[in-house]
Amino acid sequence: MSLAPRLDLRQSQSLVMTPQLRQAIKLLQSSNVEVTAFVEEELERNPLLERDERETPGVDAGRRDDPLPPAPAAPDSLQAAASDVLPNEQSAPLDADWSNVYDTGEAPMGRGGRPDFEDGLDGLDAMAAPGKSLREHIAEQVRLSFADPTDRLIAAAFQALVDPAGRCAMADEELALRLGCEAPRVTAVRARMQRFDPTGMFCRDLAECLEVQLRERNRFDPAMAALLANLPLLARRELRLLQEICGVDVADLAEMVAEIRRLDPKPGADFGATPPPALIPDVLMRRAPDGGWLLELNPETLPRVLVNRGFHARALVGARNREEKAYLAERFQTASWLVKSLEQRANTIIKVAAEIVRRQEQFFLHGVGHLRPLILRDVAEEVAMHESTVSRVTANKSIATPRGTFELKYFFTTAIAGTHGGESHSAEAVRHRIKAMVEAEGLEDVLSDDAIVASLRKEGVDIARRTVAKYREALRIPSSVQRKREKAVPA
Known part of the structure; x- marks a missing residue:
C-alpha cells in the first residue's frame, strides 16, 4: 500500500449557512417589534435604504366561497433567502387601510405601534406619568411622620431593607444592634x-x-388570632379542624375567611410594577361581507422599505476609487436582500395564518370547545413548506380575531382520541370542558377525577384518569376532596 501523497477530486452537496441566510431565518422567527427595530438600525446604517411611504391596498385572503386555495409551490425561507427572484404582488396581501375596522378611540399610531405625534397632540393625553416607586412613597411618609433624627435614621434603615412585597424580615434586635440603639425604640x-x-x-x-x-x-x-396562627391549615383547606381550633361555627369561619381574602398579602407590590407591554398583533382578521374571513398583515407594524436606485446610480457615477465602488456595491446588495427578505417574510406569515384560520374556523365561530387538533406538519403539508419554517413563522406572532388576540402557537394542540374510533379532540378543548364541568358543580355533586373521565367518555373523549388529573392541576383546580371542603363552608 502506497503512502505517497496524491490529489483526489470529490463532489458533494452541503448547505452553507451564510450570514445573510442566518439573518433571514432570524427575521422570520422574530416578532414585529424586533423586526421593526432591526429595520430602523438598517435605515441608519445604509444610505441606499429609505422608507416606503406609499399606501398599498391589501388583498383579502380566506374567503369561504374560495377556501384559501393553496398558493403555487414556493420555496421556504431558507431557499427564498438565497433566491434573487421576488414574489409577485398578487401572492402577498401586505397592507390595507384598517382605520375603520379597529377604531379603539386611542391616539393615532405610527409605524411600529408608537404614537404618531405628527397627526396631532392627542397622544400626549394617552401617556400616563410614571408612578412613584415604593421607596419614594415611603420616604414621603417618613419625612412627615418622624421629627426625631434617631427615629428618622431607624425609619431610613427599614426603608432600605423593605422588599418589593413590602416585607422586612429582619428582627428588631438585630437591626438595633446594627444601628447601636435600643430594641424597644426600633420596635x-x-x-x-x-x-x-x-x-x-x-x-x-x-x-x-x-x-x-x-x-x-x-x-x-x-378567634382571628387563632386563625392567623394556623394559616397552613387554611392553605390546605382543613376547615373543620380550623373550626375546632378557633372555637367558631361554620358561618363564623366563613366570615373570617372572607375577611382575610379581602386583605392585601403583599401591600408593597403595587408600587413600581411595570405594566405588561401591549400585545401588538402581526395579523388582523375580520368578517367578510359574504360571511368568510379577511386576513391582512397589520400595517402599523409592517416595516416597508425601498432601495433608492436613483441615489445609488448617482453615487456610483461620482465614486472616485475602487473602495467607494465596493462600498456602494455591498450596501446595494444588503439593501436589496433586506427588501426581498421582508417581502418573503410577509408572504409566509399570511400564508400560514390563512391555513390556520381555515382549519380552526369552528373555533372562531363557536369558541374554544370547537378547537381542532392541529400540528405543524398539517399546515406545512398544505402550504408546501418545511415544518421548521412553519415553526419559525408561528413563533412570537399573534393574530387579532373577533374572539380576541391569540398567539399563532395557541392553535396548535395535541389530539386526544375519540371513543370507538370517533373523531379526535383538541387537548385545549378538553381542558376547557373540564373547567366548565367543575364550575358547574354543586355542593352535593362534586365530581371526582373518575367521574370526570366517565362524563368525558360519554361525550366521545377517550381519556385516562391521570390525564384528567394532569389537566386539572394545570388549571389550578383543587382535588374533589378539597373542593368539597371549600363548598362545605359558604363564602
Whole structure:
C-alpha cells in the first residue's frame, strides 16, 4: 500500500449557512417589534435604504366561497433567502387601510405601534406619568411622620431593607444592634411604619401583615388570632379542624375567611410594577361581507422599505476609487436582500395564518370547545413548506380575531382520541370542558377525577384518569376532596 501523497477530486452537496441566510431565518422567527427595530438600525446604517411611504391596498385572503386555495409551490425561507427572484404582488396581501375596522378611540399610531405625534397632540393625553416607586412613597411618609433624627435614621434603615412585597424580615434586635440603639425604640418605629399607606408593610411574615390590617379595621379578636396562627391549615383547606381550633361555627369561619381574602398579602407590590407591554398583533382578521374571513398583515407594524436606485446610480457615477465602488456595491446588495427578505417574510406569515384560520374556523365561530387538533406538519403539508419554517413563522406572532388576540402557537394542540374510533379532540378543548364541568358543580355533586373521565367518555373523549388529573392541576383546580371542603363552608 502506497503512502505517497496524491490529489483526489470529490463532489458533494452541503448547505452553507451564510450570514445573510442566518439573518433571514432570524427575521422570520422574530416578532414585529424586533423586526421593526432591526429595520430602523438598517435605515441608519445604509444610505441606499429609505422608507416606503406609499399606501398599498391589501388583498383579502380566506374567503369561504374560495377556501384559501393553496398558493403555487414556493420555496421556504431558507431557499427564498438565497433566491434573487421576488414574489409577485398578487401572492402577498401586505397592507390595507384598517382605520375603520379597529377604531379603539386611542391616539393615532405610527409605524411600529408608537404614537404618531405628527397627526396631532392627542397622544400626549394617552401617556400616563410614571408612578412613584415604593421607596419614594415611603420616604414621603417618613419625612412627615418622624421629627426625631434617631427615629428618622431607624425609619431610613427599614426603608432600605423593605422588599418589593413590602416585607422586612429582619428582627428588631438585630437591626438595633446594627444601628447601636435600643430594641424597644426600633420596635416602636416599626409599629408606626406598619400603619403607613398601604397598611401592613414592614412586617416580618404574612401572619403579622394580615394582623396589622385586621387591627386597622378593628377586626382582630382571639378567634382571628387563632386563625392567623394556623394559616397552613387554611392553605390546605382543613376547615373543620380550623373550626375546632378557633372555637367558631361554620358561618363564623366563613366570615373570617372572607375577611382575610379581602386583605392585601403583599401591600408593597403595587408600587413600581411595570405594566405588561401591549400585545401588538402581526395579523388582523375580520368578517367578510359574504360571511368568510379577511386576513391582512397589520400595517402599523409592517416595516416597508425601498432601495433608492436613483441615489445609488448617482453615487456610483461620482465614486472616485475602487473602495467607494465596493462600498456602494455591498450596501446595494444588503439593501436589496433586506427588501426581498421582508417581502418573503410577509408572504409566509399570511400564508400560514390563512391555513390556520381555515382549519380552526369552528373555533372562531363557536369558541374554544370547537378547537381542532392541529400540528405543524398539517399546515406545512398544505402550504408546501418545511415544518421548521412553519415553526419559525408561528413563533412570537399573534393574530387579532373577533374572539380576541391569540398567539399563532395557541392553535396548535395535541389530539386526544375519540371513543370507538370517533373523531379526535383538541387537548385545549378538553381542558376547557373540564373547567366548565367543575364550575358547574354543586355542593352535593362534586365530581371526582373518575367521574370526570366517565362524563368525558360519554361525550366521545377517550381519556385516562391521570390525564384528567394532569389537566386539572394545570388549571389550578383543587382535588374533589378539597373542593368539597371549600363548598362545605359558604363564602
